[in-house]
Amino acid sequence: MDVSIKNIRKEFQGAIALKDVSLDIRSGELIALLGPSGSGKTTLLRLIAGLEFSTRGSIYFGGEDASAKSVRDRHIGFVFQHYALFKHMTVFDNIAFGLKVRKKAVRPDKMLIAKKVYELLELVQLQGLEKRYPSQLSGGQRQRVALARALAIDPTVLLLDEPFGALDAQVRKDLRRWLRALHAQTKHTTVFVTHDQEEALELADRVVVMSAGAIEQVGTPNEVYDHPATPFVYEFLGSANVLPVHVRDGHIRLEGFETTIATHHPNGSHQTLVDGRGELFVRPHDFELCDERHHAIPGIIRMIRSFSGMTRLEIAVTGLERLITVEMQRNHAKESAALAVGARILIRPRQFGLFPSRSDSAAKSAEISQIHPHLRVIQDGAG
Numbered sequence: 267m268d269v270s271i272k273n274i275r276k277e278f279q280g281a282i283a284l285k286d287v288s289l290d291i292r293s294g295e296l297i298a299l300l301g302p303s304g305s306g307k308t309t310l311l312r313l314i315a316g317l318e319f320s321t322r323g324s325i326y327f328g329g330e331d332a333s334a335k336s337v338r339d340r341h342i343g344f345v346f347q348h349y350a351l352f353k354h355m356t357v358f359d360n361i362a363f364g365l366k367v368r369k370k371a372v373r374p375d376k377m378l379i380a381k382k383v384y385e386l387l388e389l390v391q392l393q394g395l396e397k398r399y400p401s402q403l404s405g406g407q408r409q410r411v412a413l414a415r416a417l418a419i420d421p422t423v424l425l426l427d428e429p430f431g432a433l434d435a436q437v438r439k440d441l442r443r444w445l446r447a448l449h450a451q452t453k454h455t456t457v458f459v460t461h462d463q464e465e466a467l468e469l470a471d472r473v474v475v476m477s478a479g480a481i482e483q484v485g486t487p488n489e490v491y492d493h494p495a496t497p498f499v500y501e502f503l504g505s506a507n508v509l510p511v512h513v514r515d516g517h518i519r520l521e522g523f524e525t526t527i528a529t530h531h532p533n534g535s536h537q538t539l540v541d542g543r544g545e546l547f548v549r550p551h552d553f554e555l556c557d558e559r560h561h562a563i564p565g566i567i568r569m570i571r572s573f574s575g576m577t578r579l580e581i582a583v584t585g586l587e588r589l590i591t592v593e594m595q596r597n598h599a600k601e602s603a604a605l606a607v608g609a610r611i612l613i614r615p616r617q618f619g620l621f622p623s624r625s626d627s628a629a630k631s632a633e634i635s636q637i638h639p640h641l642r643v644i645q646d647g648a649g
């Protein structure tokens with residue numbers, strides 16, 4: 267079922283938890299709400315569920331305004347981080363619960379309920395454990411029972427709040443893959459909350475990056491990682507070097523250098539850049555070494571480290587307080603004989619994001635980068 271969130275604002279005793287959030291979730295999609303603590307992820311999930319009601323705005327389920335509907339009427343399946351299974355009930359009874367408590371008129375008979383429970387046990391790969399009690403299961407098994415229980419009612423939407431948050435790293439990874447496969451099979455519209463970037467990028471069809479009660483960007487894992495729309499997304503998803511620059515007449519000039527980096531827009535047209543102070547965001551692996559000074563940034567290698575097939579360089583650049591981090595494939599680095607601590611090298615960003623300087627006025631810049639996400643540019647391949 268499609269879920270459409272329109273201009274939702276949520277205040278708690280005057281404090282704003284969600285500012286003006288709009289989001290369209292397509293039927294069958296697996297969506298991750300990703301953001302730091304307090305960014306509003308759980309509040310948004312609880313609003314979709316009907317556990318919380320918005321101060322302003324509406325929520326539509328399949329085109330129908332569901333804003334005033336109760337949890338039960340929205341027909342939602344839930345799994346929480348510490349999902350309390352009924353301790354005194356067996357796995358079978360826990361999974362059957364949602365069907366058994368239905369009103370008589372719509373309650374399936376005993377045989378049908380048992381059939382459904384056995385199907386679900388197979389789906390979550392817990393066949394043979396139906397007579398156990400929750401205390402006799404591992405944490406990962408308990409979460410799979412919780413998921414089977416949520417799926418038993420054939421929910422319109424499945425909501426997962428940090429479902430694997432309490433489990434150890436390896437179990438988490440296994441369950442992540444398992445959930446991805448399960449979703450491919452059942453195709454329930456699913457929204458899950460996480461503050462784990464890797465989990466969101468690995469699992470979701472689309473990632474909703476949230477910060478301070480607002481959506482920063484919505485996109486596929488590749489879109490949000492490779493083409494962040496805001497400085498926040500650049501820094502929250504992976505690491506980035508931030509270089510202070512001046513933009514003038516369509517050229518980007520690094521402070522303290524005459525070096526300019528010509529730019530053109532990904533669609534081939536020349537980009538009109540706002541003149542003034544800016545910040546250039548470059549991921550460590552988006553730098554390349556080069557031989558020509560033209561359009562290059564000169565620096566001195568301060569540190570070299572190789573691990574897991576990668577070589578990481580820390581490079582000092584005159585005029586920049588912080589070292590620039592550059593990462594490349596180790597065999598690529600080996601080809602370059604000049605790599606040694608103290609050596610002078612030239613680097614060039616292959617891809618970068620450009621945003622108005624936040625230090626001019628943090629609030630104003632944040633506003634500008636939201637309004638003008640098209641300021642992102644790709645370096646001219648001609649160099």
Ligand SMILES: Nc1ncnc2c1ncn2[C@@H]1O[C@H](COP(=O)(O)OP(=O)(O)OP(=O)(O)O)[C@@H](O)[C@H]1O
Nearest residue numbers: 278282283301302303304305306307308309310461
């Ligand atoms: N019932 C409540 N009463 C008052 N303030 C609340 C309530 N629930 C949430 N908030 C506030 O709303 C903001 C968003 O909280 P929310 O739980 O949605 O964030 P989150 O992104 O899910 O964080 P976390 O990852 O820590 O769970 C926070 O500032 C929080 O303190």
